[in-house]
Amino acid sequence: MDRLNSKELILPLIPLRELVAFPTVIVPILVGRDKSVNALKASLNTYSGYIFLAAQKNQVTEAPLPEEMYETGTIAKIEKSAEQNNGSYRIVVQGLKRGQILSYADSRDFYLVRLDILEERAESGKDLLELSRNLIALFEEYINLKRVRLPGIMTRLKPSQLSDASDIIISIINIPLKIKQSLLEELNTYARGVRVYNILKKEVLQLRSQRDIEPKLKREEGQETDYEEYKKKIATAQLPEYVNIRAEEELERLAAMPPFSAEGTVSRYYLDWLLAIPWKKFKKENKDIQRAAQILDEDHYGLRKVKDRILDYLAVRLLVKKAEGEILCFVGPPGVGKSSLSKSIARALDRKFVRVSLGGVKDEAEIRGHRRTYIGSYPGQIVKGLKKAASMNPVFLLDEIDKLNSDFRGDPASALLEALDPEQNAEFTDHYLDLEMDLSQVFFITTANFADNIPPALLDRMEVIELPGYTEREKLQIAKNFLLKKQAEKNGFSPDEIQIGDDILLSIINEYTREAGVRNLEREIAVIMRKTARSIIEAGKKSKEKENKIIDRALLQKYLGIAKYSNQKIFHSNEIGVAMGLAWTAAGGDILVVEARMLKGKGELILTGRLGEVMKESSSAAFSYTKLKLFELELDTEELKNYDIHLHIPEGAVPKEGPSAGVTLAVSLISLLTGIPVRSDYAMTGEITLRGKILPVGGIKEKIIAAHRYGIKNILIPSENEKDFREDIPEELKNDIQIHPVDTMDELLDIVLENPIKIKNIRSKVIRPLQEANLQ
Numbered sequence: 089m090d091r092l093n094s095k096e097l098i099l100p101l102i103p104l105r106e107l108v109a110f111p112t113v114i115v116p117i118l119v120g121r122d123k124s125v126n127a128l129k130a131s132l133n134t135y136s137g138y139i140f141l142a143a144q145k146n147q148v149t150e151a152p153l154p155e156e157m158y159e160t161g162t163i164a165k166i167e168k169s170a171e172q173n174n175g176s177y178r179i180v181v182q183g184l185k186r187g188q189i190l191s192y193a194d195s196r197d198f199y200l201v202r203l204d205i206l207e208e209r210a211e212s213g214k215d216l217l218e219l220s221r222n223l224i225a226l227f228e229e230y231i232n233l234k235r236v237r238l239p240g241i242m243t244r245l246k247p248s249q250l251s252d253a254s255d256i257i258i259s260i261i262n263i264p265l266k267i268k269q270s271l272l273e274e275l276n277t278y279a280r281g282v283r284v285y286n287i288l289k290k291e292v293l294q295l296r297s298q299r300d301i302e303p304k305l306k307r308e309e310g311q312e313t314d315y316e317e318y319k320k321k322i323a324t325a326q327l328p329e330y331v332n333i334r335a336e337e338e339l340e341r342l343a344a345m346p347p348f349s350a351e352g353t354v355s356r357y358y359l360d361w362l363l364a365i366p367w368k369k370f371k372k373e374n375k376d377i378q379r380a381a382q383i384l385d386e387d388h389y390g391l392r393k394v395k396d397r398i399l400d401y402l403a404v405r406l407l408v409k410k411a412e413g414e415i416l417c418f419v420g421p422p423g424v425g426k427s428s429l430s431k432s433i434a435r436a437l438d439r440k441f442v443r444v445s446l447g448g449v450k451d452e453a454e455i456r457g458h459r460r461t462y463i464g465s466y467p468g469q470i471v472k473g474l475k476k477a478a479s480m481n482p483v484f485l486l487d488e489i490d491k492l493n494s495d496f497r498g499d500p501a502s503a504l505l506e507a508l509d510p511e512q513n514a515e516f517t518d519h520y521l522d523l524e525m526d527l528s529q530v531f532f533i534t535t536a537n538f539a540d541n542i543p544p545a546l547l548d549r550m551e552v553i554e555l556p557g558y559t560e561r562e563k564l565q566i567a568k569n570f571l572l573k574k575q576a577e578k579n580g581f582s583p584d585e586i587q588i589g590d591d592i593l594l595s596i597i598n599e600y601t602r603e604a605g606v607r608n609l610e611r612e613i614a615v616i617m618r619k620t621a622r623s624i625i626e627a628g629k630k631s632k633e634k635e636n637k638i639i640d641r642a643l644l645q646k647y648l649g650i651a652k653y654s655n656q657k658i659f660h661s662n663e664i665g666v667a668m669g670l671a672w673t674a675a676g677g678d679i680l681v682v683e684a685r686m687l688k689g690k691g692e693l694i695l696t697g698r699l700g701e702v703m704k705e706s707s708s709a710a711f712s713y714t715k716l717k718l719f720e721l722e723l724d725t726e727e728l729k730n731y732d733i734h735l736h737i738p739e740g741a742v743p744k745e746g747p748s749a750g751v752t753l754a755v756s757l758i759s760l761l762t763g764i765p766v767r768s769d770y771a772m773t774g775e776i777t778l779r780g781k782i783l784p785v786g787g788i789k790e791k792i793i794a795a796h797r798y799g800i801k802n803i804l805i806p807s808e809n810e811k812d813f814r815e816d817i818p819e820e821l822k823n824d825i826q827i828h829p830v831d832t833m834d835e836l837l838d839i840v841l842e843n844p845i846k847i848k849n850i851r852s853k854v855i856r857p858l859q860e861a862n863l864q
Contacts, residue, residue: 096190099140099163100127101199103152108268109141109162110255111183117141120176121150127198128169128177137166140187140201143269154192154199160273163187163203183255186272206275208251214278220250223285227257230288233295235353239464251277254284263287314356315343321363328367331523335362358460361467361521364475370529371479374438377402387432388425389566394418394553398433413481415508415532417489417547419539420555421676421790423605426535427487429555434483439531442473446500447488455503457520467520470507470527481529489546490536501543508532508549556789557604557676560597560797561820567593571610579617586620588613588639595644598797599651604676604790612648619647662768662842665760669752670773670795670803672787677794679771680749682737684756689732697737700745706775707735710753713778713833718761733757748785750776751804754833755840765842770828771795772804772840780833784808789816796821804828804836 102117102124109115119128131139142161144152168180186206194200210216224245231238238260245253258271267287274280322335338355345352374380377399384395401414418426427443434441449455458465473484492501506512513527532550536542539552558566568590573583601608620637639647669680687694693711695704711733718725735753751774759766773791775783784806792813795803805813807829813822830836 096202096204097163098193098200098202099135099138100130101140101142101157101161101189101201102127103144103157103199104141105144105147106265108143108259108265108272109164109181109183110259110272111162111185112252112255113183113259114167114180115183115259116178116180118176118178120174123151123198125175125177128166128179130198130200131166132169139164139166139181140189140203141181141183142189143265147265154189154195157189158269159189160206160269161187161189162272163205186275208275208277210277211279216250216278216281217247219278219281219285220247220253223250223257223281223288224253226285226288226292227253230261230292230295233292233298237353237464250281254281257288258284261288261291315339318342318356318359318363322359325363326368327362331362331367334523335359338362354460358520361471361475362523365471365521365525366474366478366480369479370481371439371477373405373481374436375402375406377406380436383436384432387435388429389569390558390562391425391429391555394429394555397551397553398436402437412510412528413513413530413532415510415534415550417534417536417539417542417550417552418555419536419552421537421557421604421673423603423607424555424557425605426555427485430483430485430533430535433531433533437483437531440477440479440482441485442477442482443485443487444469444473445487447491448493449491449500450493452500452503453519455500455507457518459519460522465520467518468503470516471518471521471525474525474530480526481531483531483533486532486534488536489534490538490541501546504546505549508534508546510549556787556816557793558606559793559818559821560594561818563597563606563609564590564593566606567597567609567613571606571613575610575614575617579614579621581617581621584636586617586637586639588616592639592641592644595641595651596648599653600648602653602797604793616644616647660768662765664763664765665756666768667752667756667759667766667840668768668771668800669749670771670791671749672746672785672790677787677790677792679794679798679800680737680752682735682749682752682756684760685734685736686731686760687734688730691729692732694732694734695736696734697739699737702747703745703749706747706750707753709778710750710757710776713754713776713780714757714761716778717758717780717833721762723761728761733760746785747775747783748773748787750774751782751833751836755837758837759841767840767842769800770802770804770840771800772836774804774806774809774830774836776833782806782830782832782836788812792817792821792825796825800825802826802828804830804839807831 102119103121104117107115107117119125127139131137140161141164143158145156145158146152149156162183163185164181164183166179167182170178172178186208187203188206190202190204192199193202224242224247227245228242231241241256241260244256247253254271254277258268271280271283274283318339322332322339325332325335327335338359342352342355342359345355380402381395381399384398388395397416418429420426430443431441453468455468455470457468457471470484473482474480477484486504489504507516507527510528513530515524516527517524534550539547572586572588576583576586596612597609600612603609616639620639624637665684667682669682671678671680693707695707699707715725715728735756737749751772754776755766755772758764773785773788775785777783788805788809789812792803801824803825805827810827810829813827817825828839830839
């Protein structure tokens with residue numbers, strides 16, 4: 089504000105069309121004209137965000153000249169600025185003081201104007217306070233009659249500040265721009281207040297007349313009043329008794345309010361919601377198990393466990409007249425069909441489908457609604473979903489439940505506890521409605537990439553069904569049976585018009601995508617379809633009777649470019665200190681290369697590669713086990729105090745977490761400190777203990793699929809995970825991969841080290857000379 093203390097100042101000018109800015113008023117403005125954008129940037133960069141806003145006389149002029157501008161305007165401060173995609177800016181400005189243009193200092197890239205700061209004056213002997221009170225009271229009646237909601241506006245109007253109140257009120261009233269400009273130019277506070285009062289009084293008289301005549305006109309025309317209309321709706325809505333009582337109470341409150349009061353608007357909104365909810369409506373569902381199975385198979389390939397679970401549910405519904413709804417949680421990497429499977433379930437059951445995305449939701453009120461004491465309150469997403477479904481038994485998808493957040497506004501996950509608890513959700517209460525709702529017939533499905541990110545109390549209420557990543561063969565079948573047909577029709581081709589052979593599809597799967605699901609695979613197929621359509625049109629073959637198009641290797645590279653992925657992570661020679669692990673991420677399985685090297689230092693363990701807290705602890709456990717193992721081998725570890733050991737996992741931009749890399753870290757360290765290379769054709773996974781025990785881990789199927797994708801044939805897993813291999817791995821993978829179940833690190837080292845006999849014969853050797861040789 090120091091800049092405004094002087095009588096004169098220089099500021100950039102933004103001309104306004106169909107708008108007059110007033111002091112004290114906060115106003116959003118879209119800035120799009122070149123000179124205005126330049127003025128905005130100059131204001132932000134050079135003038136501390138101060139700007140001069142003046143209206144132009146001709147509202148259609150694109151580039152107004154100085155003589156086409158009003159001289160009196162408002163000095164303002166830019167509070168917010170956001171650039172749009174088209175190069176324009178949305179800004180929010182706070183009006184500060186009136187100003188008058190004395191001259192134009194520059195008009196090349198933008199208008200720079202020299203200003204005189206205008207001071208208001210008040211006539212002595214005039215009762216400004218009384219005028220201000222009357223003006224504010226009249227304005228309150230005006231907004232009630234207009235049925236407009238202006239949160240917080242009345243608290244900003246102070247009887248002791250007539251000038252500010254006049255400016256705020258006149259900026260809201262819809263009157264011609266010339267009248268607003270003349271009021272901006274009026275520096276006499278009392279005279280401006282009187283003019284605003286008279287304008288406002290005229291508007292209020294018109295609104296009163298409309299209010300009084302509207303009920304009479306409705307009766308003369310045979311129309312019902314709001315009270316009569318709601319009374320009839322409530323009588324015919326077949327509401328539950330307790331809801332009917334609440335609706336009648338609210339209707340009586342509405343009848344006692346002035347027709348155009350703000351409270352009346354709130355009551356009408358509440359009654360509309362009570363009447364919109366399908367309290368006693370249930371969609372008749374399909375009970376034909378064979379038809380349901382057929383629909384599920386039509387929409388998705390594989391996923392036998394999930395399909396069996398849905399058919400089991402249908403069987404129970406046939407035996408039990410009033411079975412409760414289900415609460416399932418689909419956990420799996422992106423693109424495996426969690427959300428689309430939920431839609432398919434709704435189609436198989438012949439129920440309505442509702443989807444609510446929970447990703448990034450932080451406010452508890454998004455789930456349970458706002459209490460009616462707040463201005464602008466509304467129901468939560470569950471009530472909105474039931475209204476959209478128009479039934480009380482939809483398939484309700486809560487997508488990305490593991491992405492919920494919490495802040496000062498509450499914890500949405502806690503709000504879901506009641507809705508997703510079969511013992512409680514028959515009496516679910518939304519804060520806005522403040523009435524119990526029966527959600528026991530709703531089929532809730534939630535989705536997540538990681539179950540670990542779901543709060544334990546919430547996870548305990550759901551039946552978790554894992555959807556693992558697809559194998560290469562499964563992806564091929566999905567592409568042939570679903571994706572090709574879908575994208576062909578979407579791009580104007582018949583299903584057989586574009587022919588892509590299995591070898592080309594496998595190339596797309598392995599060389600252009602690297603994922604657990606098929607989302608990117610579908611995108612690449614869509615690119616081929618679009619490129620093919622363009623080539624046909626450019627060749628002039630617009631007739632529908634065109635020849636079938638065969639996509640070969642040359643066309644594949646032409647349309648998709650060079651291959652995006654290769655097996656570059658795979659090393660083909662045995663190396664010291666380098667071991668290959670298997671990881672399970674949100675995107676599915678992947679391989680994890682661990683590198684270990686020694687450097688001159690102070691005996692510290694250096695970890696790089698963006699490791700999470702659990703993985704750092706696994707690294708420490710692996711290091712401690714390694715030192716214990718060296719002591720058992722009677723190796724002289726004294727020299728370790730003079731060296732730092734650096735453990736690195738490449739691809740540092742990718743976060744890595746979990747305990748399953750423990751055995752890989754230990755193997756890498758033992759190989760480094762003994763000088764024995766690790767076999768490069770083996771990959772491993774498992775959690776390690778200080779005693780050298782190997783504990784079971786999760787994601788075995790995803791990890792084995794990843795190893796197979798990279799051409800690794802030998803995999804070491806904890807013995808307790810052998811049952812996962814037998815149950816979850818498809819037969820074609822079992823025949824192509826050799827599994828080595830292990831219980832201890834000694835068993836594992838015997839397999840993965842190049843010369844396991846050598847480690848048993850090491851005795852009383854010093855590490856230092858060996859490592860110096862490795863470092864050369």
